[in-house]
Amino acid sequence: MNRDELESQLSAMFDGELPAAECELLSRRIDREENLRACWARYALIGAAMRSEPVATARSGFAARVSAALGARASAPPHARRRQSRWWSGALAASLVAAVAGVSVTMLRDAALRQGRAVALVPAASMSVARVAGAVDSAAAPAPAADARAPNGTGTPSYVTPAERGATNTFLRTQLADYIVAHSAFSTPLVRRNLLSELVTGEDGISIAPGFALAAGADATAALPGPGR
Amino acid sequence: MGPDASDLSLVRRVQRGERGAYDLLVLKYQHKVVKLVMRYLRDPADAEDVAQEAFIKAYRALPQFRGDSAFYTWLYRIAINTAKNALAARERQPVSYEFDTQQGEDGPDMISRLKDPETPEGLALTEEIRETVNAAIVALPEDLRTAIVLRELEGLSYEEIAVSMDCPVGTVRSRIFRAREAIDRRLREVFDGGLGRAEELV
Numbered sequence: 001m002n003r004d005e006l007e008s009q010l011s012a013m014f015d016g017e018l019p020a021a022e023c024e025l026l027s028r029r030i031d032r033e034e035n036l037r038a039c040w041a042r043y044a045l046i047g048a049a050m051r052s053e054p055v056a057t058a059r060s061g062f063a064a065r066v067s068a069a070l071g072a073r074a075s076a077p078p079h080a081r082r083r084q085s086r087w088w089s090g091a092l093a094a095s096l097v098a099a100v101a102g103v104s105v106t107m108l109r110d111a112a113l114r115q116g117r118a119v120a121l122v123p124a125a126s127m128s129v130a131r132v133a134g135a136v137d138s139a140a141a142p143a144p145a146a147d148a149r150a151p152n153g154t155g156t157p158s159y160v161t162p163a164e165r166g167a168t169n170t171f172l173r174t175q176l177a178d179y180i181v182a183h184s185a186f187s188t189p190l191v192r193r194n195l196l197s198e199l200v201t202g203e204d205g206i207s208i209a210p211g212f213a214l215a216a217g218a219d220a221t222a223a224l225p226g227p228g229r
Numbered sequence: 230m231g232p233d234a235s236d237l238s239l240v241r242r243v244q245r246g247e248r249g250a251y252d253l254l255v256l257k258y259q260h261k262v263v264k265l266v267m268r269y270l271r272d273p274a275d276a277e278d279v280a281q282e283a284f285i286k287a288y289r290a291l292p293q294f295r296g297d298s299a300f301y302t303w304l305y306r307i308a309i310n311t312a313k314n315a316l317a318a319r320e321r322q323p324v325s326y327e328f329d330t331q332q333g334e335d336g337p338d339m340i341s342r343l344k345d346p347e348t349p350e351g352l353a354l355t356e357e358i359r360e361t362v363n364a365a366i367v368a369l370p371e372d373l374r375t376a377i378v379l380r381e382l383e384g385l386s387y388e389e390i391a392v393s394m395d396c397p398v399g400t401v402r403s404r405i406f407r408a409r410e411a412i413d414r415r416l417r418e419v420f421d422g423g424l425g426r427a428e429e430l431v
Contacts, residue, residue, distance in 0.1 A: 008406040
């Protein structure tokens with residue numbers, strides 16, 4: 001495309017008379033070529049002079065300074081930034097939750113295996129990730145432990161079937177109790193006590209966090225800290 | 230498509246995330262906005278700072294612009310409010326020596342501050358540009374002059390001009406471009422050759 005044709009397109013675009021597809025292509029060239037921006041500014045100047053509007057009141061480089069200021073503060077208009085940040089923050093949150101859940105599951109499973117058995121944590125942890133990402137409404141979702149009750153009948157350790165109640169869960173309950181205490185700095189003693197009490201007395205397992213279910217056992221009492229801890 | 234619609238087209242592109250389109254709106258309205266702000270702030274440098282702030286505010290608020298009014302009308306309100314806020318902030322600051330000299334017994338002279346503070350150099354440059362543009366228009370062939378006048382002064386769309394001039398829309402587009410090209414050439418000749426400050430035009 002020669003210069004005349006390019007500037008003819010620019011003139012039509014200035015008047016809002018260039019087809020959208022051509023506008024798209026020309027805009028990219030304008031972004032790259034200072035000459036075209038200067039030409040655009042002179043077209044504006046000509047119109048303003050014809051209408052006896054103010055001309056040459058802004059010093060040279062004013063538009064470039066505005067552009068630089070905008071570039072320094074943001075590279076996209078606010079709504080686009082919000083969209084991008086929502087997208088990135090969502091992806092980042094999901095990645096972080098997945099990573100934390102993965103590490104936790106691995107650590108807990110290894111610990112449980114050291115105790116001589118596998119523990120049904122994988123499904124619960126996966127559901128936790130899904131719930132944090134907003135995919136599952138925790139209120140509407142069935143209790144993972146209850147879903148996992150169906151025996152597989154093979155007698156092999158299962159990641160779906162929850163562990164039976166017994167002394168082998170002591171380690172997990174201890175960890176859970178420690179976790180509750182360590183993260184209850186801002187909760188009231190009453191809430192903390194109720195939570196720990198539920199952990200001790202629950203028959204079918206409790207939900208400490210959405211999707212994180214454990215079978216409770218009678219011997220967890222030993223792991224409970226005193227109220228003042 | 231009239232001038233308002235052409236602005237709206239740029240606005241929609243900015244709203245879709247094309248910041249380059251906003252640069253074009255700034256280039257189009259920079260002089261008008263600076264001139265507007267200068268009605269409130271005497272110092273041209275201060276006026277430019279406030280005008281810049283107004284453009285930045287407008288950019289941030291652009292997602293809420295629905296196109297109910299013309300873009301410049303909307304921008305005008307933002308610029309006026311920004312200038313008034315800047316003036317009010319200045320009132321709260323300790324009074325400077327320069328300000329004291331303009332203050333009468335009854336307090337700050339608002340009228341004097343609202344007078345057009347354009348410098349003699351700025352006025353001369355503005356006059357020079359107007360004279361050059363007008364001379365170039367007079368020198369244009371009749372069909373080019375009619376097309377550019379109908380567009381810039383009457384605000385007609387290409388289609389309306391085509392009807393008015395009884396020619397195809399493509400011809401209108403070509404005539405308007407050639408008119409602008411001729412005026413632009415004259416402007417650049419004058420400023421590059423005579424005054425060496427063509428860059429001041431943008």
